[in-house]
Amino acid sequence: MSRFRIALTAAAIAVLVVFGAGAPASAHDELLASTPAAGARLDAAPTEVSLTFSADVMTIGAAVIVVDASGRDWVAGEPTIDRGTVTVPVDEGMPAAGYEIRWRVVSSDGHPISGLIPFAIGDGEPLTRTAAPDASTAATDVDSLSTQENQGALRVVLIGAGGAAVAVALFALIRFLRRPRTAVAQPGDTPPDAD
Numbered sequence: 001m002s003r004f005r006i007a008l009t010a011a012a013i014a015v016l017v018v019f020g021a022g023a024p025a026s027a028h029d030e031l032l033a034s035t036p037a038a039g040a041r042l043d044a045a046p047t048e049v050s051l052t053f054s055a056d057v058m059t060i061g062a063a064v065i066v067v068d069a070s071g072r073d074w075v076a077g078e079p080t081i082d083r084g085t086v087t088v089p090v091d092e093g094m095p096a097a098g099y100e101i102r103w104r105v106v107s108s109d110g111h112p113i114s115g116l117i118p119f120a121i122g123d124g125e126p127l128t129r130t131a132a133p134d135a136s137t138a139a140t141d142v143d144s145l146s147t148q149e150n151q152g153a154l155r156v157v158l159i160g161a162g163g164a165a166v167a168v169a170l171f172a173l174i175r176f177l178r179r180p181r182t183a184v185a186q187p188g189d190t191p192p193d194a195d
């Protein structure tokens, strides 16, 4: 193979690695935004919580709870799903404290996705994940959470590897394009070896 073909092949492989690794993950819908936002500190108690996804999530299988440090769920009704937005009402008068939105919806590709969104009201202490008050429910939560984190880490590794492959391919291509051609042009030199 000529160097040009090698460079082209390397670039093609790099593109396949990047898009091949990215395709299944990008098929999941992702949480784009929430109200309250992650880490938000609200001045006043909210009346509802809403989550906005990157695509229309399925109208079944959505679950959202809003818990305080004691594990009490403040959600006051069923979630309503309007295309990519899931909204749940919460009880009035939530006191100044730390809370956590725990959500799970079925992505438009059929896969369940889930996550946690901490927020606080007033000068309430934000909830932290290390101090789990309820061992039985916290254990399952933490288990599923660490699974998600592992998958997330794997994705980061795959994307990182893909990026590295692209960098190597680009470097090879640039070196090929910048290869000095004087050896061919200057008279008197011995001709370069044929590829």
Ligand SMILES: [Cu+2]
Pocket: 024, 027, 028, 029, 107, 109, 110, 111
């Ligand atoms: Cu999926």
